[in-house]
Amino acid sequence: MDPRTFDYIYLKNHGASDEEIGKELALSLEDIQLMEETLRPILKEIEAERPKAQSIGTDFARLTSNVYAQKSDQELGLLRPDAIKARSGEIFSLPAVGKLDFGQISLQDAISQRRSLRNYSEEPLSLEELSFLLYCSSWSRDFRSNERMEITFRNVPSAGSRHPIETFVNVRRVTGLKPGLYYYHPIKHCLILIDESPAVQTRILEGCFSQEMIQTAAANFIYTALPYRTTWRYGQRGYRYIYIDAGHVGQNLSLAAEAVGAGACMIGAYLDEALNDVLKIDGTQEFVIYVAAVGKK
Numbered sequence: 001m002d003p004r005t006f007d008y009i010y011l012k013n014h015g016a017s018d019e020e021i022g023k024e025l026a027l028s029l030e031d032i033q034l035m036e037e038t039l040r041p042i043l044k045e046i047e048a049e050r051p052k053a054q055s056i057g058t059d060f061a062r063l064t065s066n067v068y069a070q071k072s073d074q075e076l077g078l079l080r081p082d083a084i085k086a087r088s089g090e091i092f093s094l095p096a097v098g099k100l101d102f103g104q105i106s107l108q109d110a111i112s113q114r115r116s117l118r119n120y121s122e123e124p125l126s127l128e129e130l131s132f133l134l135y136c137s138s139w140s141r142d143f144r145s146n147e148r149m150e151i152t153f154r155n156v157p158s159a160g161s162r163h164p165i166e167t168f169v170n171v172r173r174v175t176g177l178k179p180g181l182y183y184y185h186p187i188k189h190c191l192i193l194i195d196e197s198p199a200v201q202t203r204i205l206e207g208c209f210s211q212e213m214i215q216t217a218a219a220n221f222i223y224t225a226l227p228y229r230t231t232w233r234y235g236q237r238g239y240r241y242i243y244i245d246a247g248h249v250g251q252n253l254s255l256a257a258e259a260v261g262a263g264a265c266m267i268g269a270y271l272d273e274a275l276n277d278v279l280k281i282d283g284t285q286e287f288v289i290y291v292a293a294v295g296k297k
């Protein structure tokens, strides 16, 4: 889909005039009229759902209380979901976890120094440093699989150890890696190249509302959630847990960044549809849940 489509829908629903949209997206008024016609069904659908959207927060908190819960799919004996989603592409190995040594900073210092960092030096992250960041936040130290259960154990906690969060790395300045979008395999501790086109860099930047740190970061971490891994066990209440799980990942990443002389800024301001589209995920069974920019101080 034309990436400007998502921006158009966003701006239109924020009440921007056609002139303002045209200026923002560098589109002629004819282009905008054409877009409006093509997107009319989507715009109508959004309008119809707006009242529901306005109360979704309170409904979400209330209706995911345990008193509403019935037997989960796991309790009903439904097939267990996989713990890892298969992705294909060129594989890049990372320095082995056992050889990483970034113990120079105390935990107390890492915690007290942590601030959101939005200005980075031009120094790249080394492959060892990237490996360490991934080890701290996303690596799977154990994997067990049988017919009834497939499970990973990681350096971050997760409800029922369901670990619904997956990690993509948007490499911009990492020694030994070409810029692009990679998937991190938490068991094999390697990166899988998903997209190395220059367009992917621009689309990630624009998907995060052009926040400058995305462009100047050495790497951006894009976290997705596969909710069924958790809802299979906990039903709709599982949706609460995946957001909590993402917070743990973000905090470990932030503290690990301190340990390698870098800083992180967590990012929640992104256009879901745009980033899901870049990652080629459907936005329902898998969707972007959190983003973090990381760069050297």
Ligand SMILES: Cc1cc2nc3c(=O)[nH]c(=O)nc-3n(C[C@H](O)[C@H](O)[C@H](O)COP(=O)(O)O)c2cc1C
Pocket: 114, 115, 116, 117, 118, 211, 265, 266, 267, 268, 269, 270
């Ligand atoms: C869920 C979440 C979303 C955030 N989204 C953004 C963002 O989109 N852009 C940004 O510049 N900072 C973002 N931040 C960073 C906060 O602005 C920052 O944590 C806050 O101002 C406190 O500053 P500190 O992290 O330096 O203590 C986000 C933080 C969190 C936890």
